[in-house]
Amino acid sequence: MNAISLAGVRKSYGEVLAVDGLDLTMEPGRTVALLGPNGAGKSTTINMLLGLTRPTAGEVRVFGRTPDDAVAAGDVGAMLQEGTLIPELTVRELVDFVRRLYPDPLPLTELLRVTGLTDLASRRADRLSGGQAQRVRFALAIAGSPRLLVLDEPTAAMDVESRRTFWQDMRAYAAEGRTVLFATHYLEEADENSDRVIVIARGQVVADGTAAQIKADAGGTSVEFFLGAQPAARLDALPGVTGVTILSGRATLRTTDTDATVAALYRATTLEISDLRIHGADLEDAFLALTRPSEA
Numbered sequence: 001m002n003a004i005s006l007a008g009v010r011k012s013y014g015e016v017l018a019v020d021g022l023d024l025t026m027e028p029g030r031t032v033a034l035l036g037p038n039g040a041g042k043s044t045t046i047n048m049l050l051g052l053t054r055p056t057a058g059e060v061r062v063f064g065r066t067p068d069d070a071v072a073a074g075d076v077g078a079m080l081q082e083g084t085l086i087p088e089l090t091v092r093e094l095v096d097f098v099r100r101l102y103p104d105p106l107p108l109t110e111l112l113r114v115t116g117l118t119d120l121a122s123r124r125a126d127r128l129s130g131g132q133a134q135r136v137r138f139a140l141a142i143a144g145s146p147r148l149l150v151l152d153e154p155t156a157a158m159d160v161e162s163r164r165t166f167w168q169d170m171r172a173y174a175a176e177g178r179t180v181l182f183a184t185h186y187l188e189e190a191d192e193n194s195d196r197v198i199v200i201a202r203g204q205v206v207a208d209g210t211a212a213q214i215k216a217d218a219g220g221t222s223v224e225f226f227l228g229a230q231p232a233a234r235l236d237a238l239p240g241v242t243g244v245t246i247l248s249g250r251a252t253l254r255t256t257d258t259d260a261t262v263a264a265l266y267r268a269t270t271l272e273i274s275d276l277r278i279h280g281a282d283l284e285d286a287f288l289a290l291t292r293p294s295e296a
């Protein structure tokens with residue numbers, strides 16, 4: 001069963017079409033990044049998955065159920081962009097209060113430990129720095145040990161070090177077989193922390209795949225070398241290669257997997273290769289190309 005499925009989902013707010021026909025399925029156990037510029041429809045999509053807003057058309061399912069039912073069953077944890085932490089409670093009290101709302105919560109000590117909050121447990125929750133408060137929100141999101149964790153721009157208030165720790169914690173949580181969906185406009189975050197990147201722009205999916213595939217599809221990664229007059233048969237059969245061009249003795253192989261292509265070039269062919277160069281489009285180029293506003 002899919003962790004998430006969206007079929008023909010649209011959402012309009014009056015004149016604004018925030019989500020324009022999404023068809024997506026996500027398997028359990030994966031970490032998926034929803035990448036898109038401001039106003040792309042990421043938060044609207046997440047809010048529909050959490051049952052916080054209803055689609056204008058189409059169907060949303062979470063583990064085969066309606067979002068409301070999945071949330072009620074304790075299957076979904078979320079960290080949203082805003083949300084004040086209850087004042088006057090300590091971190092320990094707040095985290096414990098929330099975990100007790102779930103049928104099968106994580107043990108309190110474990111929860112504080114994995115989110116790096118043990119030393120802050122006695123601090124009042126409304127007296128934390130922005131990054132520390134985000135850590136508490138993360139603890140609240142995983143308190144019920146949800147099968148699906150949804151994070152809407154989770155590192156927005158964090159400095160570089162907090163970000164690094166946060167993603168380590170998230171990956172440790174995901175490694176236990178959980179499904180994670182996070183929205184971001186940080187390209188490196190999507191690239192480094194997900195198995196699959198879904199790029200959305202103007203409420204529609206404009207690319208979907210691994211970060212490497214998206215980079216390659218957007219015109220990107222190629223391996224170029226001097227071939228001279230040697231026969232170039234079977235270059236297109238090398239792993240990862242999606243296209244071959246030969247011009248004035250120089251071969252250019254477009255590839256989705258530079259490492260595999262280069263390794264096979266040396267190991268699986270007898271070609272004399274010289275002046276090998278690798279050109280990579282970074283995800284930023286790909287992202288900008290994909291999400292550029294269309295000409296009106």
Ligand SMILES: Nc1ncnc2c1ncn2[C@@H]1O[C@H](COP(=O)(O)OP(=O)(O)OP(=O)(O)O)[C@@H](O)[C@H]1O
Nearest residue numbers: 013016017018036037038039040041042043044045
């Ligand atoms: N409650 C609302 N009422 C009216 N319009 C809305 C509402 N929520 C979102 N929108 C509009 O819907 C579109 C998609 O917004 P959404 O917040 O889903 O985008 P986003 O990708 O999450 O953007 P960001 O990265 O800035 O958070 C935008 O044009 C936004 O202005």
